[in-house]
C-alpha cells in the first residue's frame with residue numbers, strides 16, 4: 001500500500017525528516033509515536049503532499065506508484081486521506097454539501113460523472129448510520145462553532161464517505177477527550193478493512209487500547225528509531241522516551 005524509502009524532508013531549509021523507512025501493507029494499522037517536535041506531523045504532511053515541505057531525498061510509493069511529483073489534491077484523489085486537511089470554517093456550506101463536492105471532485109479526476117443524487121443520499125444515510133451521526137449535524141455549516149468532538153465526528157464522517165486507501169489520522173495536538181477518543185476509535189474500527197490501511201499519529205497510549213495497532217513506531221529526531229507491536233506503546237507509557245533517546249545517542 002505505502003512504501004517510504006529513505007525520506008528526507010525540510011521546511012524553510014531546516015531538515016526535519018532524516019531518513020524515514022516505512023512499509024504499510026493493506027489491512028494494517030500503524031501507530032506513530034514520539035516526543036514533541038520529532039517530526040510526526042511533518043511526516044503526515046509530507047505523505048499527503050503539503051507544499052510547504054520539501055522532499056530533499058528518498059521516495060514515497062502508493063501501491064507501487066511513485067507519488068513524489070503529485071500535488072496534495074492528486075494524492076487525495078488517489079486515496080490518501082489526512083485528518084484535519086480541511087479544517088476551515090465555511091459558513092453557509094453544510095457538512096453534507098461539502099462532502100458531495102469532495103466526492104464529485106474525486107470522481108471527476110477519474111473521468112466519472114457526478115454521483116447521482118439518489119446514490120449520494122443513500123451513501124450519506126449508510127455512513128451516518130454506521131457512525132451514529134445525527135441528521136441535524138449533517139446540515140450544520142462546516143466547522144462553524146464545532147466543538148472538538150464535533151470536529152472529530154466530521155473528520156471521521158469525511159473519511160467514511162471518501163473511503164480512502166490510506167487514512168492518516170494525526171491526533172498529536174487535537175486535545176482528545178474521552179468522547180472524542182471513542183469517536184475516532186469507533187470510526188476507525190468500523191471503517192478499517194483488508195483493503196485499506198491506517199496510520200495513527202498519537203501521544204495517547206489509551207487511543208491504542210481502542211484502535212489496536214499492528215505496529216508501533218517511535219519517531220525521534222526525524223528517524224524511526226524503534227518499531228514493535230502494540231506492547232511498545234505500553235512500554236512508552238510506563239517509561240517515557242528517555243530510554244529510547246539514550247539508546248539512540250549511545
Ligand SMILES: Nc1ncnc2c1ncn2[C@@H]1O[C@H](COP(=O)(O)OP(=O)(O)OP(=O)(O)O)[C@@H](O)[C@H]1O
Nearest residue numbers: 011016035036037038039040041042043052172173
Ligand atoms: N511549517 C513549518 N514551519 C516551520 N517549522 C516547522 C513547520 N512544520 C514543522 N516545523 C518544525 O519541525 C519540527 C517537527 O515538527 P512536527 O510538528 O512534525 O513534530 P511532531 O513530532 O508532530 O510534534 P508534536 O508531538 O509536538 O506534535 C519542529 O521543530 C517544528 O517547529
